[in-house]
Amino acid sequence: MNQTTQQESVTLIIRHRARPDSIAAYEAILRELTRAASEFPGHLGVDVMRQGEHFTSVLRFATANELQAWLDSPQRRELIERADPHLIDGEQKELHRAHEFWFTTPDNPQKQPPRWKQAAISYLVILPLVMLVPQLWRPLFAQVPLLGGFVPANMLIVATIVLLVVYVFMPRATRLFSAWLNAR
Structure with missing residues (x-):
């Protein structure tokens, strides 16, 4: 480096x-x-x-x-x-x-699955979060109207989704679907 x-x-x-x-x-x-x-x-x-x-x-x-x-x-x-x-x-x-x-895979880090498979896994990870996370924030937005405004609410929702995707769900999903992602 x-x-x-x-x-x-x-x-x-x-x-x-x-x-x-x-x-x-x-x-x-x-x-x-x-x-x-x-x-x-x-x-x-x-x-x-x-x-x-x-x-x-x-x-x-x-x-x-x-x-x-x-x-x-x-x-x-x-x-x-x-x-x-x-x-x-x-x-x-x-x-x-x-x-x-x-x-990427440990045995061949330069080879990646087809983009459509990457998109499919990303969709499967993100879709439930997009539907669930706003519902989870709703009680707080009702109690604190300032946070429920358009900009602050969307900032909190998007930040939550991004953090969950990056740190929690995407690493697990790629491990779970690794055989399918790397099938020839």
Whole structure:
């Protein structure tokens, strides 16, 4: 990664393949890594997905510089050195500024499913939220009319939907439908 200042959030995907006899030891170190990353400035969250011995960590930071500070930190370096004996292929990193990483696979990160499948999964995730989230906010809007105005209500509804899609439902949906998404 370069050292240029970025004003947009960045996502780093890190893929590890643990040795079958070292999965428990690797998972313990991975928990330490995620905890240490969460204490760094600019950390926005981390999701870890496991498929067999393949572990995919999706780290989000507010800026590229804050991500780089974590990557260069002595804490991370020490933890990666401890994890390395438990890995088969070392570490693969991908930097993203968009959310297409939802549809990548550990065995072939460059290949993505057809766009129509990506759209179908996105539709299945977003449609129920669009119908449900406004209903969940309705009691608060009734109690606090200022929040129920057109602009504030829509800001709260859209922010809720976006956060739920990004952090909760889309990672789970892509795991659930991974066989269909990646079928040939």
